[in-house]
Amino acid sequence: MKQSLLIALLLLLFPYSHAQEHLIWYDQPAEKWEEKLPLGNGHIGMMPGGDIRAEQLILNDISMWSGSYDPTQWRDNASDYLPQIRAALLEGDNLKAQELVYRHFVSGGKGSNYGTGSTSAYGSFEMLGWLDLDYHLPDSEVTDYRRQLDLSSAIATTHFTIGGTTYTRDYLASHGEEDILVIRLRADRPAKVSVSARLWRPGNYQYKIIGNRIIMEGQLSDGVGTDKGVTYRTVARIYPFGGHTTYDGNKIKVQDADEVLIFVGNSTSLLPGHSDTKYREWDTILSHHLEAYQEKYNRVSLQLASPAPTNQLTTDKRLEYFAENDDPAFAELYYNFGRYLMISGSRPDGLPLNLQGMWAVGTQTPWNGDFHLNINVQMNYWPAEVAGLGDHVLPLVRLAQSLVESGTKTARTYYDADGWVAHMMTNPWSFTAPGEDASWGATNTGGAWLMQHVWDHFAFTRDTAFLRDNYPMIEGAAKFFMSSLIEEPTHGWLVTAPTSSPENGFYLPGGDTPVYICMGATMDNQIVRELLTNLCSAASILGINNEWTAKAQTILPRLAPHQISREGYLQEWLEDYKETDPQHRHVSHLYGLYPSNQISPYQTPELAEAAKVTLNRRGDAGTGWSRAWKINFWARLKEGDRALKLLKSLLQPARNSGGTYPNLFCAHPPFQIDGNFGGTAAISEMLIQSHEGFVELLPALPTSWEEGSFQGFRTRGGGIIDLTWSEGKAKSVTLNTHLPSTTIRLKHPTTGAITGHTVYKGRPITLQF
Numbered sequence: 001m002k003q004s005l006l007i008a009l010l011l012l013l014f015p016y017s018h019a020q021e022h023l024i025w026y027d028q029p030a031e032k033w034e035e036k037l038p039l040g041n042g043h044i045g046m047m048p049g050g051d052i053r054a055e056q057l058i059l060n061d062i063s064m065w066s067g068s069y070d071p072t073q074w075r076d077n078a079s080d081y082l083p084q085i086r087a088a089l090l091e092g093d094n095l096k097a098q099e100l101v102y103r104h105f106v107s108g109g110k111g112s113n114y115g116t117g118s119t120s121a122y123g124s125f126e127m128l129g130w131l132d133l134d135y136h137l138p139d140s141e142v143t144d145y146r147r148q149l150d151l152s153s154a155i156a157t158t159h160f161t162i163g164g165t166t167y168t169r170d171y172l173a174s175h176g177e178e179d180i181l182v183i184r185l186r187a188d189r190p191a192k193v194s195v196s197a198r199l200w201r202p203g204n205y206q207y208k209i210i211g212n213r214i215i216m217e218g219q220l221s222d223g224v225g226t227d228k229g230v231t232y233r234t235v236a237r238i239y240p241f242g243g244h245t246t247y248d249g250n251k252i253k254v255q256d257a258d259e260v261l262i263f264v265g266n267s268t269s270l271l272p273g274h275s276d277t278k279y280r281e282w283d284t285i286l287s288h289h290l291e292a293y294q295e296k297y298n299r300v301s302l303q304l305a306s307p308a309p310t311n312q313l314t315t316d317k318r319l320e321y322f323a324e325n326d327d328p329a330f331a332e333l334y335y336n337f338g339r340y341l342m343i344s345g346s347r348p349d350g351l352p353l354n355l356q357g358m359w360a361v362g363t364q365t366p367w368n369g370d371f372h373l374n375i376n377v378q379m380n381y382w383p384a385e386v387a388g389l390g391d392h393v394l395p396l397v398r399l400a401q402s403l404v405e406s407g408t409k410t411a412r413t414y415y416d417a418d419g420w421v422a423h424m425m426t427n428p429w430s431f432t433a434p435g436e437d438a439s440w441g442a443t444n445t446g447g448a449w450l451m452q453h454v455w456d457h458f459a460f461t462r463d464t465a466f467l468r469d470n471y472p473m474i475e476g477a478a479k480f481f482m483s484s485l486i487e488e489p490t491h492g493w494l495v496t497a498p499t500s501s502p503e504n505g506f507y508l509p510g511g512d513t514p515v516y517i518c519m520g521a522t523m524d525n526q527i528v529r530e531l532l533t534n535l536c537s538a539a540s541i542l543g544i545n546n547e548w549t550a551k552a553q554t555i556l557p558r559l560a561p562h563q564i565s566r567e568g569y570l571q572e573w574l575e576d577y578k579e580t581d582p583q584h585r586h587v588s589h590l591y592g593l594y595p596s597n598q599i600s601p602y603q604t605p606e607l608a609e610a611a612k613v614t615l616n617r618r619g620d621a622g623t624g625w626s627r628a629w630k631i632n633f634w635a636r637l638k639e640g641d642r643a644l645k646l647l648k649s650l651l652q653p654a655r656n657s658g659g660t661y662p663n664l665f666c667a668h669p670p671f672q673i674d675g676n677f678g679g680t681a682a683i684s685e686m687l688i689q690s691h692e693g694f695v696e697l698l699p700a701l702p703t704s705w706e707e708g709s710f711q712g713f714r715t716r717g718g719g720i721i722d723l724t725w726s727e728g729k730a731k732s733v734t735l736n737t738h739l740p741s742t743t744i745r746l747k748h749p750t751t752g753a754i755t756g757h758t759v760y761k762g763r764p765i766t767l768q769f
Contacts, residue, residue, distance in 0.1 A: 348391045353677075
């Protein structure tokens with residue numbers, strides 16, 4: 001059946017009138033984890049799969065981390081070998097430098113310890129456990145099945161009819177003061193709800209049933225055999241309305257009730273919560289939840305018109321449809337899902353989103369579910385500011401703050417340098433040393449990259465108190481590079497050494513051994529340039545003038561510039577080495593294009609053209625997050641149709657590499673949430689940009705996105721923008737601000753002229769085009 005006929009038929013069969021593009025829905029239960037629906041409040045979460053007769057709910061808590069502070073992460077004599085490593089690099093003997101790094105300049109102890117099968121202090125993010133629910137339903141035919149996640153309310157629902165009774169199950173992770181998971185079981189006939197409940201997790205734990213409470217308590221491994229691991233206490237409370245309750249071994253069993261409420265709370269020593277919340281009515285919990293959640297979700301909105309009623313397709317079918325057809329409204333749904341994940345996956349006073357966000361299955365998550373600092377944790381926060389969720393960046397800022405003390409020791413121990421440094425990955429225990437494998441662990445700009453988010457948060461909010469509080473951290477990151485850069489011999493440029501271009505290698509002329517260790521990788525040069533520039537800007541705003549600001553101004557013009565190869569692409573290293581993988585997933589040397597602002601079709605057209613050559617050479621394939629990054633690149637290059645092509649690639653059904661799972665989780669594979677957030681950021685980047693000192697409307701609008709509008713998008717400088725367009729052209733824009741006043745420099749969508757518009761809070765200006 002042709003898709004157009006299928007859509008017409010579905011429109012007749014499913015005449016739902018819910019507000020457009022806030023629903024993810026399916027007509028059958030989940031068969032695997034990547035089909036289950038994520039719920040969370042930034043602290044605790046669950047993933048219902050909509051099973052009919054028996055359900056195993058996955059429970060999560062963002063603070064379920066094994067491991068502990070690791071004093072063995074440093075090699076105490078590492079800096080003794082730094083002169084030898086640098087001498088080899090200066091002589092062009094990168095292979096010798098690499099051998100020295102592997103022997104003397106990687107982490108002490110076990111490092112991240114990933115893939116070894118043994119425990120270590122580094123630890124891993126873990127799931128909380130399972131809540132098994134057996135519903136004791138008759139073995140009859142099931143009809144009218146539907147399960148869905150309403151992004152506008154953060155409520156999941158399963159609905160079906162069996163044996164003449166219609167059952168509805170509601171699931172929410174309360175964003176209100178209750179801070180609990182809630183499951184509501186009901187039916188349209190009395191005395192038809194029965195359920196047995198069991199709470200459990202892998203490993204050793206204490207378990208008991210007291211009254212209507214199931215209690216699970218335990219302690220995660222600290223990795224070193226002591227009792228310093230994270231402790232947890234999980235309580236499930238069962239509240240039946242009618243019927244009768246019995247106890248069956250390790251289960252609570254309710255039979256013939258009219259309705260059942262189940263509350264699940266958790267608290268850990270890392271992030272205390274409400275593990276034992278008392279009873280509250282559903283309506284009260286719902287009211288508190290909606291008030292808190294929708295205040296965030298409703299800050300912005302996006303509307304993209306599609307030529308067909310594709311929202312009548314189940315989400316998994318729509319995912320397949322989008323890959324080959326025009327469906328702009330599906331991009332709207334995906335954007336809303338990204339905002340939902342941001343609000344649900346972390347909260348301003350909690351821990352930052354990790355590689356899994358906060359949703360995991362198992363006790364050893366991929367790559368420890370940690371905070372990768374060479375793009376992944378940063379990508380998690382790319383969409384936040386534009387989407388009005390800048391307060392959700394604060395956990396990332398606190399993560400950076402937590403690294404300063406450890407990073408100061410790392411700077412001194414490895415580089416005999418001032419300031420602080422963090423390398424490729426970290427965890428809640430402030431790991432800042434290089435990784436245990438130099439091929440990926442030698443990158444030393446992880447902490448400096450975090451400073452980009454600190455500066456960007458200020459750029460969007462203009463919060464000088466925030467900037468002043470975090471200035472010492474920015475200065476400390478800059479001090480490290482200002483005291484550790486060396487002069488390369490050919491041009492006298494100041495460069496980092498030793499370092500690497502994240503996870504990509506090269507061959508020395510005439511060699512066939514992969515080499516990773518280098519000096520002055522292009523991404524390093526870009527990040528250091530950005531860091532020192534932002535330091536000087538922050539100092540000027542705050543009235544600071546000292547030896548470090550003076551030194552930054554002296555160093556900036558001596559940093560290695562961008563270099564274009566003879567083939568026209570941007571070089572990834574100081575020398576135009578042959579890559580071990582020309583289609584590598586990392587495109588680190590285009591950091592200056594996105595998320596930084598050093599490459600622009602307007603300001604640096606030659607570099608922008610070199611970036612295009614680089615991207616075409618790299619190819620459009622890759623892991624999920626890699627595809628997401630490339631969408632942002634093409635949006636910055638003002639290539640809307642190419643950006644859409646990559647968005648379709650990101651959203652193609654996941655198979656062997658990259659793509660998207662049926663529940664819209666991004667496939668690395670396996671699942672990594674960074675691709676979701678990278679894709680979300682890219683959609684807003686296609687519609688509005690403000691990184692060059694002015695606001696540009698529809699800078700990379702795909703041809704097929706002819707009509708649409710958005711409300712509440714934020715811009716640097718404190719702007720709040722509403723826009724309506726049709727026939728691919730801006731028709732009206734409304735300028736507002738959250739500040740007392742600000743001047744928004746707006747590029748006219750027709751003439752290209754840039755004009756300043758002073759706006760005052762609550763007194764918006766509307767312009768027609």
